[in-house]
Amino acid sequence: MDTDDEFRISPPHRELLDQILDKWSLSVLNELCERPCRFNELRRAIPQVTQKSLTSTLRRLERNGVVEREVVSTRPVAVRYRITPLGKTLRPPIDVLLAWASQNMPAITRAREEFDTREEETGF
């Protein structure tokens, strides 16, 4: 009876999604899907991200095995980030999600406007 009552989304799943779908991860993955990038290339590609956030995002993605970090020992050092095979498998789910977002953005915008005007009338 309690078979799936405790089931839900499960904290591990939740945590995983948090780590991979967070603010900058999608942009980074998007970028790395097209080509390997160096640190500052990524910064330029995603202008709004700060160095700190980019660093922690990359670390997180690396830890979860979807991004790979390769240090080229030149002078000065170069670091090359690339997507892993595991990381590539993320494309389809993400694309499905983004497709959903694109398709339903108009409906959602309308819903928001309705909601907001309803709030104004009621709230005041």
Place this chain on the structure above:
Amino acid sequence: MDTDDEFRISPPHRELLDQILDKWSLSVLNELCERPCRFNELRRAIPQVTQKSLTSTLRRLERNGVVEREVVSTRPVAVRYRITPLGKTLRPPIDVLLAWASQNMPAITRAREEFDTREEETGF
């Protein structure tokens, strides 16, 4: 040439995903996909959520048009939350995502362990 260089994920998409894939939204949507629920039913169904977080989550989902709020004027009042047609269209994308998570959880767990032990060796 700069055709899709500025493209990326677009803030609206990003914001949308933030509002719908956040910590509690998935659990709530999951619950409401099965049946309409009252406020305290949801609290019981998702024990870890606080009243405050549940309230704001429901408001957000309502504003985005994926959840509907119906007030039944009894004594005391009852409030019934249900998923909207738009909300139902979220199922497939979410399921794809969760399927990915389930399938790759082992690989990810391994990646994390490897990363963490590598860190220990290097860090210290």
Place this chain on the structure above:
DNA sequence: CAGGATCCAACGGGATACTG
């Protein structure tokens, strides 16, 4: 029952300065 209001601690994220 279904929240609103408030207080507070923790965390993420930005800005800045510095390093191998």
Place this chain on the structure above:
DNA sequence: CAGTATCCCGTTGGATCCTG
């Protein structure tokens, strides 16, 4: 170049008390 280290602040989230 690719970060690390610090400071700082705004937002998030929990806990608690209160209400129509």
